[in-house]
Amino acid sequence: MQRQLTLDLGTPPPATFDNFFAAGNHELITRLRELEGALAAGPVADRTFYVWGEPGSGRSHLLQALTHEADGHARYLSPQSALNAFGFDPRVSLYAVDDCDRLSAAQQIALFNLFNEVRAHPTSALVATGNDAPLALTVREDLRTRLGWGLVFHLQPLTDEVKASVLKHAARERGIVLADDVPAYLLTHYRRDMPSLMALLDELDRFSLEQKRAVTRALLLTMLQRTGRAAPLAFVPTEESSAEPAGPAVAPAAPDNDPTRFK
Structure with missing residues (x-):
């Protein structure tokens, strides 16, 4: 049975010019x-x-x-x-x-x-x-x-470096510390559009507070396994994550085209 996340931690910060990463725009x-x-x-x-x-x-x-x-x-x-x-x-x-x-x-x-x-x-x-x-x-x-x-x-598309900066900035706005390897890991193994990345960050934020654990790659893998989300395409064990089995891999989820403020 899939595990439900029930914490309601409020809405993301409003869209402003200050929290839009201009890049080449x-x-x-x-x-x-x-x-x-x-x-x-x-x-x-x-x-x-x-x-x-x-x-x-x-x-x-x-x-x-x-x-x-x-x-x-x-x-x-x-x-x-x-x-x-x-x-x-x-x-x-x-x-x-x-x-x-x-x-x-x-x-x-x-x-x-x-x-x-x-x-x-x-x-x-x-x-x-x-x-x-x-x-x-x-x-x-x-x-x-x-x-x-x-x-x-x-609108010029964001580079991977800027996308990682967006995720880190959004995490700081939510009062969480994002481990340095989490944005790079997401950009390597998951859908790369900002709506999907931000949705996953919001879910990871809720899960970390529920578990009272820091936001790390190991926590990300645990959340995906427990909630039935798509597993990464490849998993390389690290000292941090070696104690947590990756579980069977499944195909990535279909693209999420729901409109969000990052569209």
Whole structure:
């Protein structure tokens, strides 16, 4: 029988610009951080943005950071939003539209209209995201054209070194000390996208507190065995882990495409 983890230790920290690892995306981060202040200060030449990148690149994180730090004058929109949420409101200065390539036909029409309203009101701005560059987007032609009108940024993927830094930073935010070999081990043996890595880190955090043990590679292996999670593709015993059998290996789990703030 699989063992259930029942500890509820709260939610992860909110998505902010400070806890987004910019890597090669510094210009985009700077523009988004300054966008609300620029709108309040006067006319802004560039008020529509389209940001694209592979799943796990941080698109949703950036939009949530934008709305989180916008002092109540921003609206986050996604395929899960109600159709009437895409209506223009002069009290909203920033519209953040996630996964625009997954919007329904009706939502795409509403976004097209919203885009035109934003262009007509110099005190508002719109930032949209998707998986592909504008030319490759599978959306209405008129919407695709509009999304390519403004500034277009490609989120540069994170290197393994930066991913390891993200995991260590997230661990510190949760008040845990991550053994140096844990991030490298995860990147070597498991799915490498940040949503999957962060989900595993959260589970490891809960398990370590339940077990009252430090977060080490040995603890990671124990958690995976006891919870029925996928075992690593290969296991090399160490002094720390030699006392804990690895158990039979199983195939890695299917990719997790659930949307998270690291998408």
